[in-house]
Structures are given as structure tokens and as C-alpha cells.
Amino acid sequence: FELPQGGKATVSIRKVAADAVCWEHIQLTDTFDTSNTDYYRPVYHHTPLYGWMNDPNGMVYKDGEYHLYFQYNPYGSKWGNMHWGHSVSTDLIHWNHLKPAIARDTLGHIFSGSTVVDKNNTAGYGDNALIALYTSASDEHGQIQCMAYSTDDGRTYTKYEKNPVLLPFDGLKDFRDPKVFWYEPDKKWVMIVSADKEMRFYASQNLKDWEYMSAFGKGYGAQPNQFECPDFIQLPVDGDKNKMKWVMLVNINPGCMFGGSATEYFVGDFDGKEFTCDTKPETVKWLDYGKDHYAAVCISNTGERIISIPWMSNWQYANVTPIRQYRGANGLPRELSLYTKDGQIYVAADVVKEVEALRKDARSFDAVTVKGEHKIDELVPQTDGAYELEMDITPGTSGVAGFDLMNAKGEAAKIYLDMKAGRLVMDRTASGLVAFGEKSEPHAKETDDHRKTMSVNYQNDFALGTWAPLSLCEGKTYHLNVFVDKCSVEIFVDGGRIAMTNLVFPTEPYNTLRFYTEGGEAQVSNMKVYKLGL
Ligand code: FRU
Numbered sequence: 381f382e383l384p385q386g387g388k389a390t391v392s393i394r395k396v397a398a399d400a401v402c403w404e405h406i407q408l409t410d411t412f413d414t415s416n417t418d419y420y421r422p423v424y425h426h427t428p429l430y431g432w433m434n435d436p437n438g439m440v441y442k443d444g445e446y447h448l449y450f451q452y453n454p455y456g457s458k459w460g461n462m463h464w465g466h467s468v469s470t471d472l473i474h475w476n477h478l479k480p481a482i483a484r485d486t487l488g489h490i491f492s493g494s495t496v497v498d499k500n501n502t503a504g505y506g507d508n509a510l511i512a513l514y515t516s517a518s519d520e521h522g523q524i525q526c527m528a529y530s531t532d533d534g535r536t537y538t539k540y541e542k543n544p545v546l547l548p549f550d551g552l553k554d555f556r557d558p559k560v561f562w563y564e565p566d567k568k569w570v571m572i573v574s575a576d577k578e579m580r581f582y583a584s585q586n587l588k589d590w591e592y593m594s595a596f597g598k599g600y601g602a603q604p605n606q607f608e609c610p611d612f613i614q615l616p617v618d619g620d621k622n623k624m625k626w627v628m629l630v631n632i633n634p635g636c637m638f639g640g641s642a643t644e645y646f647v648g649d650f651d652g653k654e655f656t657c658d659t660k661p662e663t664v665k666w667l668d669y670g671k672d673h674y675a676a677v678c679i680s681n682t683g684e685r686i687i688s689i690p691w692m693s694n695w696q697y698a699n700v701t702p703i704r705q706y707r708g709a710n711g712l713p714r715e716l717s718l719y720t721k722d723g724q725i726y727v728a729a730d731v732v733k734e735v736e737a738l739r740k741d742a743r744s745f746d747a748v749t750v751k752g753e754h755k756i757d758e759l760v761p762q763t764d765g766a767y768e769l770e771m772d773i774t775p776g777t778s779g780v781a782g783f784d785l786m787n788a789k790g791e792a793a794k795i796y797l798d799m800k801a802g803r804l805v806m807d808r809t810a811s812g813l814v815a816f817g818e819k820s821e822p823h824a825k826e827t828d829d830h831r832k833t834m835s836v837n838y839q840n841d842f843a844l845g846t847w848a849p850l851s852l853c854e855g856k857t858y859h860l861n862v863f864v865d866k867c868s869v870e871i872f873v874d875g876g877r878i879a880m881t882n883l884v885f886p887t888e889p890y891n892t893l894r895f896y897t898e899g900g901e902a903q904v905s906n907m908k909v910y911k912l913g914l
Contacts, residue, residue: 463480
């Protein structure tokens with residue numbers, strides 16, 4: 381059907397196609413107002429053309445193409461009817477939208493999972509077949525791991541006739557999001573699955589028969605509820621290939637530092653069977669310090685380069701953001717690396733270098749010493765709200781140095797370095813539309829403290845800002861790359877030692893930059909603004 385231009389339609393489904401079983405939750409009850417629905421659609425971030433998107437799934441690189449599958453509801457812009465949506469790109473920036481690759485079936489929703497290139501035909505579908513492992517989820521069958529294969533470069537998948545390939549041995553209700561990788565020393569496939577408050581490891585020779593090996597996670601990190609979407613990758617420490625470490629990425633919801641969803645990680649060793657974490661159970665490390673970085677997993681088969689992509693939202697309010705025709709965008713792809721700081725190993729998540737191709741016009745600014753206030757109007761001529769800001773900022777040792785990204789209505793995303801507290805802060809109390817989402821109780825101790833120190837009379841959890849410890853960085857000058865795209869602000873400090881991803885909903889683009897200091901002065905140098913576009 382087509383919607384009349386500028387009109388509204390309410391559609392209810394009475395009949396479904398014969399093969400479209402289990403679509404009882406169809407949610408075509410939204411009214412589509414074509415005049416205002418896409419105002420916040422990002423210019424250069426991946427979004428579905430229509431419908432709801434959450435987690436990136438099954439991302440894999442093959443023959444020059446990056447496949448981005450994602451949790452997708454083709455029938456409405458709220459969560460439901462989960463399929464694997466599909467987009468492909470040759471450069472991680474320009475995405476072509478393809479038909480959904482795996483559709484919901486009698487076993488239930490198609491939840492998150494992963495895809496591998498079966499180079500040596502271990503599963504029997506041919507050399508280099510793409511094999512997807514995903515969770516089927518339904519009330520009737522629970523959460524079970526299933527398999528599907530593609531022999532047409534990931535365009536279509538055939539489900540394995542003997543699905544499921546793996547059930548929880550203890551009847552667990554939450555058992556999902558398999559991530560599979562090839563473990564070369566033992567010449568076997570390894571799967572990591574989230575199983576409520578732990579991650580379980582399984583091994584296989586053929587991607588169909590899986591044997592339980594071990595579990596990790598109980599009591600580790602921040603985990604008030606359960607783990608979701610795990611990933612498991614190997615990286616050199618400080619670029620030294622003789623010093624490799626394993627990193628377990630896990631997404632937790634709710635229970636994050638700022639409420640709701642976020643990504644944490646553990647660094648340690650893996651002997652082919654078991655993971656041992658370097659740090660004590662109470663140590664918590666976050667991959668991103670914003671409120672809108674979730675379900676981040678890495679693209680399979682990219683060799684030594686490890687690239688993660690997040691879903692840019694938070695379950696606290698993902699279904700009610702002020703968008704209608706589509707909901708959900710991916711954060712910019714990030715290249716992961718390990719660095720050592722104060723005897724600890726951390727993950728840096730820096731935006732991939734491919735994004736530089738988005739830079740259209742560059743504007744350079746003279747270095748300036750800010751004492752009090754320094755304002756730049758018309759930051760980007762005739763802006764559509766899509767640009768990058770790059771600068772070095774030296775804040776001095778005490779006080780606050782920062783900038784507001786503002787529009788003429790006085791709406792502002794406030795970003796500052798609080799040197800007394802040792803924090804990079806982003807405050808979105810006055811960033812534009814903030815009055816949606818739920819006011820939920822803090823889960824982590826930090827959150828309470830955070831609310832006090834922000835001294836914000838927040839309306840809800842969306843308005844609440846976020847902060848990151850500056851102790852993750854070295855030196856006194858901080859290099860910032862700030863990506864603004866209609867309704868998001870992603871901040872990368874010192875090559876991703878701090879990453880902070882937050883949504884914002886200004887009612888017109890921010891186009892004034894107001895630097896300020898409180899109690900001291902700050903130097904801003906090497907500042908450039910780039911208009912970004914595809
Ligand atoms: C994470 C998640 C996954 C699940 C999917 C369902 O955001 O809850 O655990 O597979 O979303 O859409």
C-alpha cells in the first residue's frame with residue numbers, strides 16, 4: 381500500500397500470508413505524519429528506511445562487503461516481529477538497504493546472533509558459505525540457538541532443517557545472542573552465549589553440534605540484571621603482537637552508570653576452554669560513557685582490525701523517542717585497540733578512519749585563550765545539523781572549561797571538562813526535547829553520586845547527562861573529535877580513550893559554539909569544523 385502524500389493512515393492487519401506465521405504482534409497502529417516524521421533522521425549514520433531497529437547482528441566482512449544485519453521490525457517503528465534487517469557497505473559509511481535476510485518463523489522472533497565465513501566448509505554448505513547463528517525466541521519454545529546458511533553472499537538464508545542447534549542445559553529463560561568465532565590453536569569453532577548472569581562457552585567442529593566448555597561472569601562487573609550480546613575478541617596490548625589479550629564485550633541492561641543500557645568489557649586470557657579475567661570482580665570498565673551506546677558487537681572476519689558498531693539508543697526510552705517512521709540508528713563504527721594506563725589494560729574505541737571521507741568543507745580557527753566566554757556563531761554555514769568539530773583543549777588544572785553547542789532557541793548540548801572532579805561531562809538537560817522516557821531508579825552506586833554532582837533537576841533519565849573519568853587519558857591537552865548528526869553527539873577523546881555517545885533532540889540544529897571557563901583559563905588550538913555529508 382502507499383500512503384497519501386502528507387496524509388495519515390491507520391492500518392490493521394486481518395490476514396497474513398500463508399508463510400507469515402507467528403505475526404501476532406504486528407504493530408501497524410502508528411499514524412504516519414509525513415510532514416514531520418523524519419526531521420531527526422541522521423545524515424550520515426545508518427538507519428532503516430522504515431521500521432524499528434535495535435541491535436546490530438551478524439556483522440561480517442566478505443569479498444569487499446561489510447554486512448550489517450540488525451534487529452528489525454519491518455511492520456512498525458516500535459520493537460516487535462523481530463527479523464534480521466540487512467544493509468551492505470564497501471566503506472562502512474555508505475550503506476545500501478537490502479531486503480530483510482532472516483524472517484521470523486514458527487520458532488519465534490529472530491533475535492541477535494552472529495555470522496561467520498565457513499572457509500573450509502565445516503558445515504557442509506560449501507567453501508565460504510555464510511553461516512548465521514541466532515536466537516529464536518518465543519513463549520512457547522523459550523530462547524534457543526538456531527542456524528541458517530547463505531550461499532548468495534548473505535542476501536538470503538536457508539534455515540537449518542534440524543533447528544535448534546543448542547538449548548540451555550538448565551532450562552534458563554535468558555539464553556541468547558550467540559557470537560561465534562574460529563579458534564585457530566584448537567582448529568574449532570567457539571560460541572559465546574549470554575546466559576542470564578554469565579556467559580557460556582561452547583565448542584563445535586561443524587557449527588551444528590555444540591559442546592559446553594565453561595562459563596564466566598557471575599559476580600563480575602556491573603550486572604544488576606543480565607548480560608546481553610556478548611562478543612569475544614583478541615587484541616595486542618599497546619600494539620605489541622607478542623602480548624595478545626582477550627577482551628569480552630558484554631552489554632548490560634538495565635544497570636549502567638547512568639541508568640539503562642551500556643557496554644562493559646573484561647580483559648583477560650583464554651586457553652581455548654575458559655576465560656580468566658585480569659581484574660577483580662568489582663572492577664568495571666565501560667566501552668563508551670554515553671547513554672546511547674548499546675548492543676555493540678564487532679564485525680567478523682576483518683583480520684587484525686577489530687571494528688565494533690553500536691546501536692545508538694537506550695532501552696529506557698528507545699521506543700518513545702520523538703521519531704515516527706523509523707526508530708534506531710547505529711553509532712559510527714569504531715576501531716578497538718588496547719592500551720595500558722596505571723597498570724591496567726583498557727580498550728580505546730576510536731572512530732574508524734573511513735569517516736574522514738565524509739568531510740565536505742573544512743573551516744579552521746585560530747588558537748584562542750578562553751577566559752570567561754568566547755562565542756562563534758554560524759559555525760557551519762546553512763547547516764543541516766551534520767558536522768564534525770575537532771580541537772585540542774588545554775583546560776588548566778582547576779575549574780571548568782567547556783563549550784555549549786547551541787541553537788538560536790537557547791537549546792544546548794553542554795560539553796565540559798570538570799578538572800576538580802576529573803571528568804568529561806555532557807549535560808543534555810537543555811538540549812532540546814527531553815521530556816520523554818521513564819524516570820527509573822538508579823542501579824549503580826555511581827548514578828546517585830552523578831545526579832548530585834550534576835545538580836540537575838532532571839525531568840527524566842533522558843535529560844540526565846553522562847560523564848567519563850579523565851584519568852583514562854594522558855597529559856594536559858585533550859584532543860577531541862565531536863560528531864554531530866541531527867539527533868546525536870559522539871565524542872572521541874585522545875583516539876578513543878574516552879568515547880561518549882548521546883542522543884539529543886534540538887528543535888533546530890545547534891550552530892553556535894560558546895566556549896567558556898569557570899575559575900581559570902583554557903587554550904583551544906588546532907580547531908576545525910567540517911560539514912559532513914555522504
Ligand atoms: C539486546 C536484546 C538482545 C536480543 C534483542 C531482541 O538489545 O535484548 O538480547 O537478542 O535485543 O531484539
